[in-house]
Amino acid sequence: MKSAVVVFPGSNRERDMIAAIEKISGHRPVTVWHGDHDLPKVDLIVIPGGFSYGDYLRSGAIAAREPIMAAIAREAERGVAVLGVCNGFQILCEAGLLPGVLMRNAGLKFICKEVHLRVETTASQFTNGYTKGQVIRSPVAHGDGNYRADDETLKRLNDEDRIAFRYVDNPNGSIDDIAGILSEKRNVLGMMPHPENLIEPLNGGLDGRPLFEAALKAVA
Amino acid sequence: MKARVTVTLKNGVLDPQGKAIEGALGSLGFDGIASVRQGKVFDIEVEGNDAGKAKAELEAMAARLLANTVIENYRVEIVG
Known part of the structure; x- marks a missing residue:
């Protein structure tokens, strides 16, 4: 299976993401730069956390208009799995x-800090490794x-x-306690918490691991 | 040609920054403030002198980038 991690100026969680995917899948993801117009043929595209463009204008606003995003939109439309964290x-x-x-x-x-999330749906290639209603731990780091x-x-x-995860104890005021949502076709997942930071005992837990195992298994 | 795009939060959208500013103004002793809503102003210089065309372009810029229309309204003015 092949995956790509997209890097923008100001991304800072790409290394954690690359390490997590490599550890779980055994394959190192391709790193794609924001100014690229095309993506290599991959089964999973990940947009990691950070502060792209210093959060200028609005968080994510400038990055969202970069050339690579048009390519990601095309791949998402084709059904390729896309994960956006933070x-x-x-x-x-x-x-x-x-x-x-x-x-x-x-x-x-x-x-x-670390928060608890409730898995609200297992009907997606990202969440079918959990059980519905399962409460998992996950770090968050966002303004x-x-x-x-x-x-x-x-x-x-x-x-x-299409609500993938809800906060058990809402830390940020999100409407309806929403922590992560799926696209209409269920192949795009966006979530604020960082599952890539809880994938091995050294991290203090394995609660993020089923998400990657499921996503990587789905495309293997 | 000078233009100004003003972006404001839609009614009903929570504005924690506005609330914090409102509180700070109160701390400074300014009484009688009912509420504060924070927004953004973009001063943009446009080449050429076709005000109609510039306005249409600026409307498109506001809709596509300067404002997020899920939560924000925008107003475009040609100011000189």
Whole structure:
């Protein structure tokens, strides 16, 4: 299986992501630069966390308009799996690959801690390694994680079973406790927490591992 | 030609920064503030002097980048 990790100026979690994918799949992902117009043929595209373009204008706003995003949109449309974590989630929303937007945390503070997430759906190639309702641990590290969407979008997300994860104890004011959502075709997942940072005993837990195992198995 | 694009949060969208500013103004002794909403202003110089064309372009810029229309409204003005 082949995967790509997309790097923008200001990305800073790509190394963790690359290490996690390599450790779990045994294959090192290709690193793709933001100015590229094409992607290598891969089965999984990951947009990692960080502060692309220093969060100028809005988090993810500038990165979302970069050339590589058009290529990612084309691949997503074809059904290729796309995972956006933290800044990656913000970029996917700004690019319109996922609905809604991530605003400043309701408490205004940058939050860096471990939270609990409830797995809300197992009907996706990212979440089918968990059980529905399972509570998992995951680190978060963000200033703009407060998910917002209009009522109609929120209703659709709920009706179509597209809320992947909810916070058990909402740290950032996200509407409906949303921590991660799926695209209409369920092949794009955006989430604020960092599953790539809980994949081996040295991290203090393995709760993020099933997400990668499932995603990588689906495309193997 | 000078233009100004003003981006403001839609009604009902939570604005924690505005709330914090409101609190700080209160701390400074400014009474009688009902609420503060924070927004953004973009001063843009446009080449040429076709105001109609510039306005249409600026509307497109605002819709596609300067504002996120999920949460924000925008207003385009040609100011001189």
